[in-house]
Amino acid sequence: MSRKFLIILSLSVVVAQAQLPKDAASLAAGKKLYEYHCAFCHGRGDDGFAANLVNPHLPHAPTDSSLFNVVKNGIPGTDMAASLGMSDKEIWQVAAFVRTLGRSAAQKVPGDPAKGAAAFRTRCSGCHMVNGSGGRMGPDLSDIGAKRSPANLRTSILDANASIVPGWAMARVTLADGSRVSGVKINEDQFSIMVREGSGKIHHIAKADARQIDVDSKSSMPSYQGVIPDDEVADLVAYLFSLRGGL
């Protein structure tokens, strides 16, 4: 052991006894309580100034009991305060609603996930990584099924701009000597821009050295409306929805 005098008792977590309610009335009550107690900081889940709750893996709440504890007791050392005036039952209702923001409910979807996986390898894996395989030009989709509903996945395939994930904008930079660099914009500040090519190579470019900088405001992913047959879209949705990152 390295330092007994710095022992941190990390085992004494209060384990809550109840469970997340799943019925519609409780979720509706949880939504109402959320809007009153939580939305001031968390917005609709992903547009507040506090932590983004539209995330299947909440860092401080990996389990339902830990989510209950975070709502009830807050997170020490942060702005996340303990709940005020809510009963344990109401806290469970809020927790149940928060979980629906970040995790899609498992459901049966039409389409063949195996065929969808094959289509994914052909059409998508050049840019997207799944479980360690694939490209680097778009988000890792290993748990996309836990984040999105089948309908949302379908919409994103057909219209890539329907739901843009921040942090993946494409940048095209023309340098003073006429040479060009393009890739994912990973940083931009007053004086410089950083671009990662598909190979993984990173360029840090002083804006003073660039003749022109274009950053896409739209998704660099093509929209597949009318490009791929409906049954293939269904297969892709079935495959993507099956990717739940172990949840």
Next chain:
Amino acid sequence: MRLSLRIAGLSLALAAAAFSQDADWTTFSGNTLGHRFSPLKQIDRTNVAGLKPLWVYQIDKTDKFEASPIVRDNIMYVSEPPSDVTALETRTGKVLWKYRRVLPDTLPVCCGKVNRGVAIEGDKVYLGTLDAHLLALDASTGHIVWDATVAPYQKGYSSTVAPLVVKDLVIIGSAGGEFGVRGFLAAYNKDTGKEVWRTWTVPAKGEKGAGSWKAESYKSGSATTWVSSTYDPELNTLYVGTGNPGPDWTGGSREGDNLYSDSLLALDAATGKMKWYFQFTPHDVHDWDATQVPVLADLPWQGAARKLVLFANRNAFYYVFDRESGEFLLGKQYVRQTWAKGLDDKGRPMVAPGTEPTATGNLVYPNSPGATNYQAPSFSPLTRLHYVMTRDEGGLFYTGDDAYHEGNWFLAGRFISKPGEDAKAAIKAMDPASGTPKWEYPLAFPSWAGVLSTAGGLVFSATGDGDAIALDDSSGKLLWKFPTGGRPYANPVSYLSEGKQQVAICIGHAVYAFGL
């Protein structure tokens, strides 16, 4: 290589292993030999006074920041508590990507939610996690490439060690020595994440050494491997130190020597098979893990060149071994101790009577944190000195309940610092030939920082109260300091950033990068 030719006594192959990547810092200790020595010398004794901070990167956690950064091709990969990784540009400190792990909400960890660093090879960055997984991340995005479960965290296992890449293997150690786990060192294929070998550090029934444990006590024998191994490519041998036997402070339930706790193990890197071992503290009841970095050096020994391993131990003795045969060559007290009358001619301690923990507290030197601990040492092939962060303090040791409950604390006692006595501390420049310090730089407070030496004639470290410092490697004279105001728990590194030398260290909750 240019530098290596000037170093008499070092074989060319060893030197190549040591200095092939001058510009970068690609393993925990800078090379696999455990030297934590940088061949860079843009920053030297004549200009170090002008060293200044170039950038500071602040983490958003309050756990201790113990990481030793890795640097390759102008990118720094630094692990953050609890089990996260950030990639930074070394020129500006700008973030390139972050990996954030979601951990179980009940984690049995003894000493903070910490991590000591990542490893890198090819297009992958490797991280051991507090829930005892080994991850391969894509080096350019931080995406998970593979995720291997190394051990069940529910039983008390965790991983805090910086992995080490050896050929096509990633070597990962275990932690959890305060929870009665059975320790091991394991190797995984670097591309697939499949386990290749696992060497248990506590023998099972019927195996060699099993008789050193009473009854079934081996099952909770600990002997974990929570500080990075070192590796000799010529001998294809790994050297790893093991931790305390479990439980920590009451030894009645585990009578015997308790192999291979508190030991240095030499393992065949391809198979994990043990070549030899040396146990520093048989039947330890003071929590003196031998989890210090074994330093591999080729030095003249009594007139002939010899492959050595140097080991400044937590139990207050300094050791030198032949690393091919395991022969004990030297053992000498280097920090105050009262627990042993000395070492016999095989290196076994002659334990002083009446030094075991008691129900009312027994005063013994050194204290449980030891003469040194996980602070990484440094060896300079130029001065041939072994620089070690040391601590001098007595402790009162108490026995306690030694019942074992899976996944729970298994301490059976406690310790406190000797009341009314301030701990002393010093950076000591040990001469391996004599086992005595050539110089000492005293510190007002103990420090958990490691030590870096450079070809610029400098030794970098940090004081316990948060000053980054540079000393003359030959005299110990203070040449530079920068007050950070934080507490250090990490090891300095040095590398080139776009051709310019930097020295970086994590202090408090930030990475500081210094340059001229």
